[in-house]
Amino acid sequence: MTSHSWLSSLEPYNLYTSDPVLRRAVEREGAGSADAGLVEFGRRVGSEEVYRWGFEANRFGPELVTHDRFGERIDEVRYHPSYHRMMELSVGAGIHASHYGGTPGDGSYVARTARMHLVSQVEVGHGCPISMTGAVLPALREEPDLAAVWEPRIRTRSYDPRLIDPAAKAGNLLGMGLTEKQGGSDVRANTSVAVPAYGGGPGGEYRLTGHKWFSSAPMCDAFLVLAQAPGGISCFLVPRILPDGTRNPLRLMRLKDKLGNRSNASAELEFTDAAGWLVGEEGRGVNVIIKMVNATRVDVTNWSVSLMRQAVSQAAWHLGQREAFGGLLIDKPLMQNVLADLELETEVGTMMVMRLAGAYERAPIDEHEFVFLRLSSAVAKYWLSKRSSPVVREALECVGGNGYVEESILPRLYREAPLNAIWEGAGNVIALDVVRALQRSPESGQAFIDELSSARGADRVFDRELDRLKRALAGPVDEAAARSLVEQLAVCWGASLCLRHEPTIAGAYVQSRLDGDWGSEFGSLNTSLDLADLARRARPTETHGGE
Ligand SMILES: Cc1cc2nc3c(=O)[nH]c(=O)nc-3n(C[C@H](O)[C@H](O)[C@H](O)COP(=O)(O)OP(=O)(O)OC[C@H]3O[C@@H](n4cnc5c(N)ncnc54)[C@H](O)[C@@H]3O)c2cc1C
Known part of the structure; x- marks a missing residue:
């Protein structure tokens, strides 16, 4: 005998038009002109297809592949296709960086925050690299020469997951490495060291040796990393692939086995003489x-x-x-x-x-x-x-x-x-x-x-x-x-x-x-x-x- 509960799922539904409090707040905070785009985005993220991507990206989480079949280190993270679809969706909507491209007060920050609010309801793990990528910009602008190179690559709306020279990619993603084994809240206790390669100084090249105990989204093209330079704790831009196309010696030791946030890879990283470029002054990291x-x-x-x-x-x-x-x-x-x-x-x-x-x-x-x-x-x-x-x-x-x-x-x-x-x-x-x-x-x-x-x-x-x-x-x-x-x-x-x-x-x-x-x-x-x-x-x- 068949029995029925007569229950149906909430999705598909429009996450934006069904939230009038959010819609009024968007208008009030100056992004009323984004309304039509948000209506469309709310419909898209509320579709059964996007919900399915969210489930699959978490059920089939990222895998670390440390070596290739010939025993060479490759330190790659492989993701389920549905994770890539989520990333494409959010990068394509500009959630990663559109809020740093506009004129202050034009509503772009508010509109982008509303988009992040909507997509994160369906799948929030991929939001980690989406958030970090744009967030790098206010810090990176401390070093205008580095920002001039990286900002245009960050601000494209193309998601490109290939591990190749960042300059050759359609778009770049960035992450951060602060937390070490001995602590995350008190980053001044960091022990990773950075030695100037050619005299050092702002924008200059250093060699980093040490570790990061948590570094999420390790497939990013580069990370902002804290390390102890001769002048004190300092901030470095550390790419995964160097300008000559070789891999920077950044080892992914393990992925964390986490309570949740399972679509997002969080790695333990080790640096051995890895190249990094100083952002700002030594000691002001x-x-x-x-x-x-x-x-x-x-x-x-x-x-x-x-x-x-x-x-x-x-x-x-x-x-x-x-x-x-x-x-x-x-x-x-x-x-x-x-x-x-x-x-x-x-x-x-x-x-x-x-x-x-x-x-x-x-x-x-x-x-x-x-x-x-x-x-x-x-x-x-x-x-x-x-x-x-x-x-x-x-x-x-x-x-x-x-x-x-x-x-x-x-x-x-x-x-x-x-x-x-x-x-x-x-x-x-x-x-x-x-x-x-x-x-x-x-x-x-x-x-x-x-x-x-x-x-x-x-x-x-x-x-x-x-x-x-x-x-x-x-x-x-x-x-x-x-x-x-x-x-x-x-x-x-x-x-x-x-x-x-x-x-x-x-x-x-x-x-x-x-x-x-x-x-x-x-x-x-x-x-x-x-x-x-x-x-x-x-x-x-x-x-x-x-x-
Ligand atoms: C899934 C995940 C992903 C992460 N991704 C990244 C990443 O990409 N990059 C990165 O750098 N880090 C990352 N982290 C690390 C995260 O930022 C740290 O876990 C966080 O900063 C806390 O540091 P901690 O774990 O060392 O805790 P601790 O610093 O040891 O703190 C432990 C507890 O003590 C409390 N505490 C600290 N100081 C005081 C005080 N003075 N008085 C009272 N209480 C205090 C804290 O509130 C906390 O509750 C990630 C963590 C997780 C779980």
């Missing part, structure tokens, strides 16, 4: 590489929200068709409370990420945006990378047993979520960075408060909490209290965004996150709220608009 790290941090923050959005959309879709105890689960009051709570967290995350993208867009031409970024980028990285795991876990539970099996995307989202709280600065490191920013540049705290204050007067509880936050920022901050302070900054910012831009959800957010009327698990919103209405916002079908 951290100041140079931090420009790359800051750029990738925005993407890590974005991915945290992408995972939430996809998980909550999948959960809401399921609940809208699954029946139990005589009715649809989405109509059950307790499930509405859970879904409403998850949706609140996700919508606030979406607004924060797009606000950050807008600030990055305008920072070169707008002093407030420049100063605002210093604190807000760290606050958002800390908070959203922390919120992602519990949101995804609860969304997975909404789908019940079907959410726990690998045919669903949810296990993959769940395994991915903790990573964003580790790389580009783990939680404590970011929280301490917020404290440092407040101590060294008090104007960043003032810019943050100024921004939040534009919602003053809209809600009594918000005004009270804003005053409390101002008092907290005025005094010295105890290192051990850094996480509490960052949390306070984040939820006040979230409330301010709701009050200004999404007033329908503002009451629920303020009451639960600022006024203490909330439990320790999702689904504990006050029942006087219109939970059915809030829950409905999570359902992609409600907003498909015929797409």
Whole structure:
């Protein structure tokens, strides 16, 4: 006898038109002219074909091939064709570098961040080299001669996976190597050494010997690497293939066997007298590489929200068709409370990420945006990378047993979520960075408060909490209290965004996150709220608009 569950999958669907909060944020942050392109991109990434690529790229992960059949070292990583399709899609859409080609304020940074948000919901592992490639540019521009050679190769929209002379390729990808065995947060403890080949100096050639314990996307054409030069820790551009066509002695020792992020290869690298070119001055490596790290941090923050959005959309879709105890689960009051709570967290995350993208867009031409970024980028990285795991876990539970099996995307989202709280600065490191920013540049705290204050007067509880936050920022901050302070900054910012831009959800957010009327698990919103209405916002079908 055949039995039916009558369930259908969410995909194909348009990830952009089904997310009106994202769409409004894109418009607000100055990329309204990209709307038509984003509608098309949202449809493309939501197709069954692209979802299939995402599954296959993770199920059939990368393989390290150290030697050829004659015993020669080749140090290559082989990927499933579906991984290459994902890379082609994102490079072709310019997600890797289009945001460094435009004029500040023209919307290109915001539009590109929205594209990254959409594609990462379907497959986020390939986003690592996509993110790193463009992020190299602000650091590499410290050395104009090197930038003049590499930037045009980076900014093409052609994905070329061949391991050949980068100059002969249709497009190049770049990665980074900071973390060593003895530690990643404290990169000043790096022990890899760099010796000048012909006198050294900015742009000059050095020989690097040492190792990197984590170096993702090892098939990249070149890496920015930190090593100890005679003048202290310095940043080097290290290509895999040298200008004469020979291979730089960069050995791939192993690929990491990771909890998630399985489509992305993360390697242990060793250098033995490898050629590298100095970027910036000797001894200023951290100041140079931090420009790359800051750029990738925005993407890590974005991915945290992408995972939430996809998980909550999948959960809401399921609940809208699954029946139990005589009715649809989405109509059950307790499930509405859970879904409403998850949706609140996700919508606030979406607004924060797009606000950050807008600030990055305008920072070169707008002093407030420049100063605002210093604190807000760290606050958002800390908070959203922390919120992602519990949101995804609860969304997975909404789908019940079907959410726990690998045919669903949810296990993959769940395994991915903790990573964003580790790389580009783990939680404590970011929280301490917020404290440092407040101590060294008090104007960043003032810019943050100024921004939040534009919602003053809209809600009594918000005004009270804003005053409390101002008092907290005025005094010295105890290192051990850094996480509490960052949390306070984040939820006040979230409330301010709701009050200004999404007033329908503002009451629920303020009451639960600022006024203490909330439990320790999702689904504990006050029942006087219109939970059915809030829950409905999570359902992609409600907003498909015929797409
Ligand atoms: C999948 C994956 C891919 C990666 N890819 C790359 C890559 O491509 N390139 C690269 O360079 N690195 C990469 N990394 C490394 C990553 O950036 C580091 O793991 C990260 O920076 C943390 O460093 P660590 O692992 O050495 O932890 P540690 O520095 O040992 O930190 C451990 C813990 O201690 C906390 N901590 C540190 N200092 C303090 C303090 N002063 N007070 C309180 N708590 C503190 C941290 O928050 C963290 O929770 C990757 C990591 C992973 C997991």
